[in-house]
Amino acid sequence: MDGKKILIFGFISDNFLEISSFLEKNKIKKAEIEEKISYMLNTILSSKESTRSACDFKIQKMYHCLLQDFNNEASKKRCYIANQNLLYIAEEWLKLDENVLFVLLYENPIEILRQKIFSNHKFCFKDILMDWLRYNNLMLEFYSKNNNKCILMNYSNYHNSLIKYLSKHNNPDMVYAENDAYIFKNKELFDFLLESLINKDYQIINDSYEKLEKNSLSPICKRKFSSENVEKEIVDLFYFIETNSILKSKNKSLLDFIFDIQEDLEKLHQENLSQINNLNQTIETKNKTIQNKDDLLNFQAQYGTAKSRIQNQLSYKLGQTMIVNSKSFLGCLLMPVILLGIVISYKQEQKIYKRKIEKDPSLKLPSLEQYPDYQEAIKFKNYLSYRLGQVIIKGFKNPLSIILLPYEIVKLIYKFRKR
Known part of the structure; x- marks a missing residue:
């Protein structure tokens, strides 16, 4: 494998945005046929459940020309295709073209859950974790059969490991980079709570993740949480929640007071408008009466x-x-x-x-x-x-x-x- 044709897939929360940017900086371009490949995948997968074995999906002959186009493009430049559903046709692709490097990416389920939580969309913990488990078990199955054709990496720590691997395979000009992952306040506590949830109710998830780490080119050492720090942060968190609840209650009372004042002002304004309209009508009526009397007097004076x-x-x-x-x-x-x-x-x-x-x-x-x-x-x-x-x-x-x-x-x- 010369690393000119790269197929990337995995259960990733950012839809491969980070690795795509990383590869582009290192002059490995997204394949021009990627959209056509995505269409092909949607067509193939629409008739079958993705929970089945990856080998059950076939690439019809009508799509073989796309693989040939990928070969032609890769002969001129290094290029890649990144799509989560590539897993389901990876076996079939490998049969048609052995000179392809498969980059298998996985994420800690804690990271997946954290991203879902901050996306502000409703979701079910169990559904997300079961989807993660099914996908990564299929990916491990593919890796165990074809580990000489692919590399398995943790998405949180792939940069330098991928650079080292590709540099050894005719890509000497790769640029080393540090993973600049976003770290938010209380991340350690947040991850601790999510990990506690998984350890308690989803041990099978941990087992699968450990298998991924064991075979990974870029494993991450398991974090050790300081019980004292965690305890302190939990206390701080509950204090924050309580304080926030009090503030919300006060804000609600203040908003209710403001709304009441606003309603009173609106009512007073309407009453004033009504009085003004009544006065204007009275004045208009009196003016008409006076005008009629003036007209009558003028008429009588003349005729x-x-x-x-x-x-x-x-x-x-x-x-x-x-x-x-x-x-x-x-x-x-x-x-x-x-x-x-x-x-x-x-x-x-x-x-x-x-x-x-x-x-x-x-x-x-x-x-x-x-x-x-x-x-x-x-x-x-x-x-x-x-x-x-x-x-x-x-x-x-x-x-x-x-x-x-x-x-x-x-x-x-x-x-x-x-x-």
């Missing part, structure tokens, strides 16, 4: 009122004069003369009005219906004064009607008294 117009009509004047003069004997004697004077005066007024209109049409009075007090004024036409004047005018229009005029007058007066 008078409908009441005065009706009272100035000849019918009303004649009837009103008859009623007033009928109250005395002298008035009755002078009534014909007075009525005649009213008729002459009315006709003169009408002539003067028509002349004014001819000179200035804007002086023409509007119809009675246009007056604001028309509905009130129209009642005057039902008064005795107006009706009496109408009877007199009607009687004098026809000479024959003059004979019946006294009868009509008496009849009208009797009718009104009866009401």
Whole structure:
């Protein structure tokens, strides 16, 4: 194996991002056909359960051209393909091409659990650990059969071991690097708690991990936890949890108080808005009333009122004069003369009005219906004064009607008294 064609797989939490970056820095490029290989793997695995033996999966002839493309690309440069599902076709690939280096990576199950916890996604401890166990048992099975074609490494400590291995196989320009893994506060305590969980309920996981470490090119020495430090950190952790709980309670009370104030302010604001709207409506109503009164006064100042117009009509004047003069004997004697004077005066007024209109049409009075007090004024036409004047005018229009005029007058007066 010259290390020009590398197939990488393993149960890894970061989807091979770190090792891909490491290989790229060392001029080992990702194969251009990697996406096509991923598609091939998805197609092959879709019809079978990945829990079965790796040798059960076959690479159909239609995909053999991809392996040839990988060979052609590797003849020009060092390249790799990294995919977790490569495990399931590794046996078949090895039969078709023996000149391939398999890099088998594994992670401590504690690391897998820690990454899952910090991913903020819901998961089941048992499901994750069982998936890890099934996969790594299959990988150990493949390694035991083909250890001369592959290297097994701990993903947390692969850098320098991989460099040393590849440097011995025609890759002398590899760059040594230190594993700069992210370490967070209380990591030792966190790992201790996870390891305690695994030791208590999943001993089979520990057994599998020990087998991986035993065959690994880059094993990690088992950590020793200081009981004193762990005890102190546990106490600190519980204190932190308790303090955090108190703070959360206080924060909740403070938030509730703030929300109550906010609701009160919102309620007060709505009440103020309602009062302002009511005041604005009142002001608007009063302004309209004032405007209507101003319009009425302006109209009356220019055209008078409908009441005065009706009272100035000849019918009303004649009837009103008859009623007033009928109250005395002298008035009755002078009534014909007075009525005649009213008729002459009315006709003169009408002539003067028509002349004014001819000179200035804007002086023409509007119809009675246009007056604001028309509905009130129209009642005057039902008064005795107006009706009496109408009877007199009607009687004098026809000479024959003059004979019946006294009868009509008496009849009208009797009718009104009866009401």
